[in-house]
Each structure stands twice: as structure tokens, then as C-alpha cells.
Amino acid sequence: MQRRRLALTVLGLALSVEGASAADAGSWAAASASPRPIAGTLDPLESAALAACGEGDAGLRETAGVLLARKLRGLPLPEVDSIAAAQRAAGEPHPWPRAWAVSGRTLDRDAALPRLAPWLDAHRSTGVRRCGVALGASADGTRTLVVVTVDALADLAPLPTRARAGQWLTVEARMRVPARGGSVLLLGPSGAPRVVPSWFDGTTLRARFAPDRPGELTVQVVADVATGPRPVVEATVFADVEPGERADGAPAAAPGEDVAAGAADDDRLAAMITAARASVGLRPLVRDARLDAVARAHARRMAAAGELAHDAGDGDPFERLRAAGLDPAEAGENVAHSATLAGAHRALWASPSHRANLLRQAFDHVGVAVVRDDRGDAWVVEAFAGGR
Numbered sequence: 456m457q458r459r460r461l462a463l464t465v466l467g468l469a470l471s472v473e474g475a476s477a478a479d480a481g482s483w484a485a486a487s488a489s490p491r492p493i494a495g496t497l498d499p500l501e502s503a504a505l506a507a508c509g510e511g512d513a514g515l516r517e518t519a520g521v522l523l524a525r526k527l528r529g530l531p532l533p534e535v536d537s538i539a540a541a542q543r544a545a546g547e548p549h550p551w552p553r554a555w556a557v558s559g560r561t562l563d564r565d566a567a568l569p570r571l572a573p574w575l576d577a578h579r580s581t582g583v584r585r586c587g588v589a590l591g592a593s594a595d596g597t598r599t600l601v602v603v604t605v606d607a608l609a610d611l612a613p614l615p616t617r618a619r620a621g622q623w624l625t626v627e628a629r630m631r632v633p634a635r636g637g638s639v640l641l642l643g644p645s646g647a648p649r650v651v652p653s654w655f656d657g658t659t660l661r662a663r664f665a666p667d668r669p670g671e672l673t674v675q676v677v678a679d680v681a682t683g684p685r686p687v688v689e690a691t692v693f694a695d696v697e698p699g700e701r702a703d704g705a706p707a708a709a710p711g712e713d714v715a716a717g718a719a720d721d722d723r724l725a726a727m728i729t730a731a732r733a734s735v736g737l738r739p740l741v742r743d744a745r746l747d748a749v750a751r752a753h754a755r756r757m758a759a760a761g762e763l764a765h766d767a768g769d770g771d772p773f774e775r776l777r778a779a780g781l782d783p784a785e786a787g788e789n790v791a792h793s794a795t796l797a798g799a800h801r802a803l804w805a806s807p808s809h810r811a812n813l814l815r816q817a818f819d820h821v822g823v824a825v826v827r828d829d830r831g832d833a834w835v836v837e838a839f840a841g842g843r
Contacts, residue, residue: 483698484546487690488613489514490585491546501588503564504602507571508586514547515587519603521545522554523589526599534798536805538603539689544698546616548688549585549605550806553578562598571602577761581682582608582632608632609660609678609687620669620694626653626662628676628688636660637678637687640807643670646735647814648807666694675807683765683772686808709804710734712797720796720825721747724835727800728821731813743840746822749779750836753790754826758834763792776840783820784842787812791835796825799835817841 491513497505505511521541525533538552555574557567587603612627626639636655639662642648653662666672672692677684691698711730715723729739753775756767765771765788770778772788789809793799803809812818822838 483544483616483693484514485617486613486615487543487546487548487611487688489548489607489610489688497588498590500562500564500567500600501590503568504571504588504600505586507568508575508588508602508604509580509584510586510607512547512585512587514542514545515552515585515603515605516589517545517587518542518547518552519554519587519589519601522556522603523591523599523601526556526558526601527591527593534794534801536798536802542605543689543691546690547587547605548611548614548690549607550686550689552603552605554601554603556599556601558597558599560597562600567600575604578604580604580606582606608680608685609634609676611676611688611690614674614690614692616691616693616698618666618692618694620666622694623663623665624692626660626664626674626676628660628678630658630660630678630687632680634660634678634680637676637684638808639664640675640677640811642673642675642805642807642810643668648811650811666692669695671696671698673805673807677808684808686806689806707801707805709797709801712800720827720833721823723796724800724823724825724837725821727796728813728823728837731800731804735814737814737816740821740839741819743820743822745779745781746776746820746838746840747824748822749775749781750822750824750838751826753788753838754824754834754836757790757792757836758826758828761828763790763834765790772838776838781840783840785815785817785840787815787818787839789813789835789837789839792832793835794832796833796835799833803835803837812837812839815839815841 493511493513518541557570585605585607589601592598609628609630637660639651639653640648651662651664674690676688678687711727714730715726789803789812791799818839818841820840824836826834
């Protein structure tokens with residue numbers, strides 16, 4: 456039987472921002488697009504930080520400004536999905552943001568840049584590193600510098616933020632790294648992701664779609680790159696509705712996020728998957744100890760390397776399953792890295808490609824693993840199989 460691979464990746468990095476939050480994304484950009492040049496004059500420290508970081512981008516600068524404003528108001532550190540929400544509102548389409556901040560009464564380039572350099576070295580880019588910087592001061596004169604970075608594996612031609620149901624829209628993602636192809640997924644008000652027809656000319660992935668009903672729609676482009684299928688750009692489209700803001704700025708909870716409190720991480724993750732599937736009327740998957748073992752070995756490898764990938768030098772998901780004596784007709788894998796297990800589950804549920812794995816009816820077995828690193832961050836693997 457021909458195998459279909461849905462091995463997709465998400466990243467929720469713990470952030471080294473001192474007390475920031477992206478709860479308030481402000482007004483929404485008219486379109487999602489990249490790159491966008493930075494307009495206006497930068498402070499000398501901002502310019503120095505940007506020169507050390509990489510290519511500047513206006514959407515990331517706006518995102519850094521959101522983090523800075525929340526930081527200066529003394530609000531707590533957000534999880535990565537809150538920062539991604541600020542990116543989407545700013546029209547910046549790249550997934551997996553990283554953020555860093557430093558504060559000081561006499562903050563200048565000699566104080567800030569030696570502290571920024573190790574963080575940048577620890578998070579080397581796999582594509583084109585784009586950056587946004589923002590600098591401000593609190594009432595007592597303490598200065599704070601915020602830096603936000605993404606890996607730009609692709610760039611997105613302008614995609615309108617507001618549309619009408621039935622209006623045809625074009626997705627055009629130009630790759631910045633080699634790719635073998637890809638797909639475009641939509642996640643709308645119905646709660647189930649769908650793949651839309653797309654075509655790839657070796658450089659640019661294109662698709663056309665029309666929102667089929669009013670509401671918020673997540674558009675995600677997944678490219679098949681060297682480390683496996685990976686989301687490369689995401690955007691939000693509002694069809695016949697205006698963008699809204701939650702009163703507390705928190706990202707929407709995922710079904711199952713709060714289940715099995717106090718249970719071991721692996722058992723809690725399995726319960727989250729069951730609850731998420733039940734929310735749309737799907738049966739539970741059978742937990743398989745052999746899939747658990749495959750998932751745990753891969754999670755440990757990613758945590759040790761500090762790198763999220765489907766192939767972390769141990770083969771792709773199918774190769775790892777075969778090495779364990781398993782030969783399913785269908786297989787898939789979700790991987791995530793987040794400060795909390797709930798945050799990882801929330802990010803997976805919000806991603807169209809990962810929700811597709813969670814809800815795929817061809818899967819009947821699952822293995823899970825959660826490995827904690829020295830900082831306590833969760834490295835998560837969900838291994839799916841069907842038709843064995």
C-alpha cells in the first residue's frame with residue numbers, strides 16, 4: 456500500500472524575555488506579507504542590535520514593540536502562541552518566533568550586545584534570519600531592548616487580512632531554501648483543516664481558495680524541506696467579520712488542555728489527544744508501547760541537540776518506525792517544544808497541518824513522549840500509525 460506522510464513540525468520556544476507579554480496586538484495589518492522594510496529612524500542601540508541579528512523586518516519590529524510595551528507595563532512573560540498572535544496581527548507570516556530582552560539603567564551597545572551574541576549563536580538560522588528590535592524606558596529610567604527573530608524559509612506575497620465569503624484569494628509563497636514541494640492548508644470555523652489544490656514550480660508554491668463561510672481562517676503553507684515537511688508561512692484571513700480581541704489577550708484554549716492535571720507528562724499528553732479527538736466526535740487512538748518508545752528516543756535526541764526536527768540524525772519517521780519493527784500503511788508525527796505541555800498542545804491544535812494529524816481518521820494507534828530539558832521545557836513527540 457502506498458504510504459502517505461504527514462510528518463509535520465511545530466515549535467513553541469521558551470523565551471528569554473524579562474516579563475513581557477504579547478497580549479495586545481493592537482490593530483490588524485491590511486495584509487500578511489514578507490519581507491517588509493523598516494521605515495523611520497532607529498536608535499543607535501537598535502541599529503547595533505539589528506546589525507548583529509540579521510535582516511530587519513517591519514512586522515517583526517511591530518511585534519517587538521508589542522513585547523516591549525507589555526514589558527514596560529510589568530506584565531508577565533507570554534507563551535510563544537501569544538507572540539505569534541502579535542505577529543499575525545502585524546501581518547508577519549513566519550512561524551516559530553524567538554524573543555530576547557535585556558534591561559538596565561545604563562543600557563548601551565557595550566552592555567547589550569555581548570549578552571545578545573550568545574543567544575543568537577544558540578539559535579542559528581536554517582534559512583534567512585529576520586529580526587525586529589524595539590527599545591524603550593520605564594518611568595524609573597530603566598531601558599529595555601527587545602529582539603524578535605524568525606527563520607524565513609519562504610516569503611509570502613501580500614494576502615489580504617479581510618475578505619468576503621466566496622472571494623477568491625491567491626497564496627504565493629516563494630522559497631528561500633531548497634524544497635521538493637509542499638501544500639496549503641486552511642483551518643476555518645468548522646474546526647477541521649482542509650488541503651487546497653496547489654502547484655509548485657521549484658521556487659514558488661501557489662494556491663487559490665475562497666473562504667466558504669464567514670469567520671476567521673488560518674492559512675498555512677507547508678514545504679517539504681531537507682528536515683522534512685515544515686510550516687514555512689502562516690496568515691490569518693477574516694471573512695465577513697472584523698478581527699476581534701480577547702479581553703485578556705490569551706490565546707484560545709485547545710480542547711483537552713486542562714485534562715489529567717497532576718498525571719505524568721506522557722499520560723497527560725495522551726489524554727489531551729483523546730479529548731481533542733472527542734471534541735469533534737472521533738474515537739480514541741490506541742496507545743502503543745512500541746510507538747511510545749520510538750517517540751521517546753526521538754524526543755530525547757531533539758532535547759539533547761536543542762533542535763526541533765523530524766530527522767535529527769536518526770532518520771525520518773518511517774525509517775524510525777521500521778527500525779523498531781513496525782511497518783504501518785499510514786504514519787505521521789507531530790513534534791513541539793514549549794515551556795509548558797499545555798502550550799505545546801495548544802500550538803499543535805492551532806496549526807492546520809498538526810491538527811490534521813491529530814484528527815486523521817486513518818490513524819488508529821499513537822505513541823507519545825514528553826522529555827524535559829535542563830530548563831524544564833517540554834520536548835514533545837506524537838507518533839501516529841494506521842493500517843498495520
